[in-house]
Amino acid sequence: MARLWRWLKKKKWAGHSDSNSQPDAASAGELAIFCPACPQPRINVPDDWEQDPNRWVYQRLFVADGNMKADHVRQRHTNDFWLSEGSGMFAKWDEYEDFLSHLVLIAAIQHGKCQSRFRTVDLAMHGSKACNVTGIVAIACARHGCFVPNAIANLFKGEQQKNINWVLLQALKTSHVNPKQGAVLIYDIACQLRQATAMASEVAMYFDGIRRNANPLHVGMWERDIQAAEQQRFADPHAIDILHSTQVSEFQITNRLDDSDTGASPESWIKMALDLEEQQTELQYILAHVKDVAEEDVGDVLEITEAIHSKFMLLDEVQHRVAGVPSTMLGIDSGQ
Structure with a gap:
């Protein structure tokens, strides 16, 4: 009854008559x-x-x-009015x-x-x-x-x-x-929203770089996809899912590499670069966590280092064949 009384008083203060009491x-x-x-x-x-x-x-x-x-x-009686x-x-x-x-x-x-x-x-x-x-x-x-x-x-x-x-x-x-x-x-x-806004403006320059270097046909296709998604997002919320693209996995790159027999495709260069990065990380971890290195282990480390350096030379060659980029871009030095 108390709830009904408060509601009727509010209706009266708002100028509602008895005939309009819904x-x-x-x-x-x-x-x-x-x-x-x-x-x-x-x-x-x-x-x-x-x-x-x-x-x-x-x-x-x-x-x-x-x-x-x-x-x-959670209510037990869901028929409350x-x-x-x-x-x-x-x-x-x-x-x-x-x-x-x-x-x-x-x-x-x-x-x-x-x-x-x-x-x-x-x-x-x-x-x-x-x-x-x-x-x-x-x-x-x-x-x-x-x-x-x-x-x-x-x-x-x-x-x-x-x-x-x-x-x-x-x-x-x-x-x-x-x-x-x-x-x-x-x-x-609101600081969280400000951080997200700052990050968006920070990454804008990277998107500008992609636009300058990407195929103009691809850029036009991406823009049309985004415009279509924005127009349809209220009728179909899943239309905006195109913005949630996933990074190409190593498995996908490997499959593409297997389908290519040229040995000088961008996929082969990326696959080789990923392998080298993993080997470098593993070597750095070993050197950072091993306190006492035995004399025979030093030879193994030098052997691994030489193998990585050789693969860097091969990566440089593949990169040169793919994009014509000179070897100085990799910063390869015999002393590394």
């Missing part, structure tokens, strides 16, 4: 009250606020955070679930690099068998601490960026942020 009649966040002090155009700021030279004072400030203690045990789903502080479940279902899951275990006991990043992929909700995440105004209507959502596997994206988009919509206002988000683990 739970789903209210729009997103309509039964919740947002911060009356935050600057909101057409509500509590002058009409000419855009001409104010100090327009930065109208900028909206949001803060985001998660609560891992607000978990929810939601009274104000989506019309209060919490997001509407169907829309939230639909948003998450269209995202591509990249199951990458991350570890926070900051020297603290903050474990949100470490627990980003951890779920629970007993609970169908492992916590909540919310957006509030940073100036006054008021929660934003329809901007609280459930967490299912820790605190992930996709959950924050949803509540932030809802906050911008339900709190009526004007694009000319601008908005600032204060988020304690």
Whole structure:
């Protein structure tokens, strides 16, 4: 009865009549009250606020955070009726679930690099068998601490960026942020997003190098594939799987090498380079972990070193036949 009473009071405050008392009649966040002090155009700021030279004072400030203690045990009675789903502080479940279902899951275990006991990043992929909700995440105004209507959502596997994206988009919509206002988000683990953005800009130069040296026909084909995947990603989330290409394995290279009888193909050069790298690594490991080297072992090490050097000479020859690259590119020295 207490829940029904609170729901009826909220409906009354929102101006709903008795004839319009269905739970789903209210729009997103309509039964919740947002911060009356935050600057909101057409509500509590002058009409000419855009001409104010100090327009930065109208900028909206949001803060985001998660609560891992607000978990929810799986219900025994699944026929419970939601009274104000989506019309209060919490997001509407169907829309939230639909948003998450269209995202591509990249199951990458991350570890926070900051020297603290903050474990949100470490627990980003951890779920629970007993609970169908492992916590909540919310957006509030940073100036006054008021929660934003329809901007609280459930967490299912820790605190992930996709959950924050949803509540932030809802906050911008339900709190009526004007694009000319601008908005600032204060988020304690936004550093992870910044690191990913920095890494993307760092690797951009390598992609530019690939573009300059790759076959123009291949570049055009790759661009068309990406454009098609971007256009179809919402209708078919698996269309974006082309971005998750895997590195060519040594087994695949070996098969290609077996099919080639020229002995001067790029695959043969790559296979030989991989073998040499493994032999070098093995030799370095032996030298680093053996303390007392017997006299007969010294001869074996020198023999292995000479064999590796001979293979380097052969690799240089194959490389020269494949691409016409001079031997100085390998930096081969008889003293190595």
